[in-house]
Amino acid sequence: MNLTEYGWNRFFEIQLQNTLGMPARVTAVHKERYEIVCGHGFTHARLKSAVYYNDCAEAFPTTGDFVLIQHNPGGDSLIVKTLERKTLFSRRDPTPGRGEQAVAANFDYVFIMQSLNHDFNTKRLERYATQAWQSGAVPVAVMTKADLVEDFHEQTRAAAKIARGMEVVAVSVVSKLGLDALVEYLKPGKTIVFLGSSGVGKSSLVNALAGEDIMAVNTIREDDSRGRHTTTHRQLLRLQSGALLIDTPGMRELGMWDVSAGLGEAFADVSEFLGKCRFADCRHESEPGCAVRGAIALGELPAERWQSYLRLQKEAKYSSDRPAALREKKQWHKSIAKQNKQLQKNKARKLPGPFGRED
Ligand SMILES: Nc1nc2c(ncn2[C@@H]2O[C@H](COP(=O)(O)OP(=O)(O)OP(=O)(O)O)[C@@H](O)[C@H]2O)c(=O)[nH]1
Ligand SMILES: [Mg+2]
Incomplete structure (x- = not known):
């Protein structure tokens, strides 16, 4: 396995001087256990506690992070270092007093997703766009479920007005509208993080772009049109095109960190x-x-x-x-x-x- 297929580039390569360990990328986080991909393929890892818990010098890894590991062919590898991040999306930790929570790292584009039929909200789009610019990546407003509304031009115009400098794309995984416009972001080695409320269709879009059902999808609740929080952890996956996508669980409100x-x-x-x-x-x-x-x-x-x-x-x-x-x-x-x-x-x-x- 060549890690460049998972977004490894010079920005990370130059951080290897005077360090020990094998580079790997975090593809998912499950409490204390990490799914990673490294030169030996896919494996699991845990944090080396002397490094992460005792002197607290290293940032806790999140999905998309590049880390250094001590590889263990017979069991869980040990993560010994979190490499400096190119971009980071963080929010206020929902648990009071815990400060900042890293949501995803090392992405090039942020797809800010809202559904045209229920979820469209310019104020929320404004907040997400601010967060995305802050992260250092390029935001794209992706307005989903275009097949469920008769006319969405007023909404896309409103989005374009508040989100200057940001492309606004209306899409539908049912009619396939707008999917072509997103292809230009699906470049080899580039990482895209999908953000938005539960039920807006993040995982459905991942599946549509992948051409296969990788992520689970669930209907939204009939009584209040809210999603069911189907995706429960952040997952990085690679498309045939070589692009890397990070699907995330629905986040309605963002606790703002320093933006x-x-x-x-x-x-x-x-x-x-x-x-x-x-x-x-x-x-x-x-x-x-x-x-x-x-x-x-x-x-x-x-x-x-x-x-x-x-x-x-x-x-x-x-x-x-x-x-x-x-x-x-x-x-x-x-x-x-x-x-x-x-x-x-x-x-x-x-x-x-x-x-x-x-x-
Ligand atoms: N009509 C229509 N339905 C869609 C479209 N995209 C997604 N849906 C439906 O919306 C519902 C929710 O889709 P998901 O992809 O699970 O939404 P999600 O954003 O991943 O939700 P969480 O994982 O809970 O955050 C499912 O019933 C999908 O079939 C679309 O373009 N058109
Ligand atoms: Mg989902």
Whole structure:
């Protein structure tokens, strides 16, 4: 088995200097047991506890990670190192207090999947796109089940509007619509991660692109049209074309981890106006010469986009550094109280307000 068939490339090769161990890629994670592929083919592995649990220096591997192993032909191999990741998708761990959870690693494209009949939601698409840009990969909006709606052009237009720079493709595994458009992403050695709510058709699309039923698929619930969480673990698999796909269990909401870098790309239309205000520390609230509020007033920036940007920025800050966010909030309330106090004093003495006029 040649690991280049599983996405191994120079980025990982150069990390081998002065290290011991055989390279392998994680294809699935089952609690403490890992499915891996290495030069000897498919096998299982466990973490070397002295490395992962005692000095906590190594990141816990996730699906798609390249690792170094001590190969054991008679049983489970030992994972001794997680190689630096080219891209990473992480979210807030659903278990409180556990911080960040790595969802998938080392992918080139993120298929953000929503179904056209039930699941389409521009706000959620916006969140996923921000996360995807943050990961360092290229996002593609894949709108599924096109055969179940009469006209989807309004939805694809809405998606394209909020997801600038991201291709939007409507697909159906029933009518085969749009599958051709996805073929350009299925290149040898490239990895694509499929993300989206349960029941949107991630595994169905994996099967359609593979040309065979590899992943289990289940009908959605009739009462509330939700999926049944059929896929229970993240699975990396290789297509005939040489492309690598990571199917994931449905994730409706993403606990945002630090997405500050991704925000800039997902909200390029907003970023354009940032840093152009008269005051460098402008909060874009009531300051004169604010480029953001000016752009909204002139219709150059939709107010909704600005609100989305603020919401995601606040959430990202809160989840990545909660104590700092709370400190900042407290400080902000203090400064408002101080300004109000000054205003009352000035009014009593009939002095101009902070903006050089009677506020
Ligand atoms: N009509 C139609 N049904 C589809 C299409 N794609 C998927 N489905 C159906 O949607 C249901 C859910 O599909 P899955 O592929 O299991 O969905 P999933 O996103 O993998 O769900 P989880 O594994 O629970 O996250 C199944 O009944 C599929 O047959 C499509 O393009 N058209
Ligand atoms: Mg599935």
